[in-house]
Amino acid sequence: MPTTYAWQGVSYYLPEQTVSTVLDYVRAKMAPGSLLVFDCCSPLMLVENDKIPGIRYNIERLRKIGEPYIFGIEPRDMKSWLQDKGFQKIGVYYLDDLEMTYMHTRTLPKNMWYVVTAI
Numbered sequence: 001m002p003t004t005y006a007w008q009g010v011s012y013y014l015p016e017q018t019v020s021t022v023l024d025y026v027r028a029k030m031a032p033g034s035l036l037v038f039d040c041c042s043p044l045m046l047v048e049n050d051k052i053p054g055i056r057y058n059i060e061r062l063r064k065i066g067e068p069y070i071f072g073i074e075p076r077d078m079k080s081w082l083q084d085k086g087f088q089k090i091g092v093y094y095l096d097d098l099e100m101t102y103m104h105t106r107t108l109p110k111n112m113w114y115v116v117t118a119i
Helices: 016-029 055-064 075-084 095-103
Strands: 004-007 035-041 091-094 113-118
Touching: 004 016, 016 035, 075 091, 075 113, 091 095, 095 113
Parallel strands: 004 035
Antiparallel strands: 035 113, 091 113
16 A cells, blocks of 8 residues: 655755665665655755854754764765665755745745655
């Protein structure tokens, strides 16, 4: 039976190998017509830099609470990674674009978080 697998707010906090294992597992279990939806972030969210306002504060805050971001991948790399895993019809949607489309404002840094869809 087709199923939608929604995996939100998790990948940032896991090692790459764990993310890979979860995606492989989901892909192996997906019935025809199923959909995977999950979110991810740019690698820039993992390191102090001058491109993202407030990133130093965010990194320190997440470290203090014991939940630092440890996984991020560029969207173009995510797309090819998922293709190599056997996923098809991969879509990448930046959260700041979705925010503008549905909320008519931009509060998020440009192109830092994104949602992925794949079958």
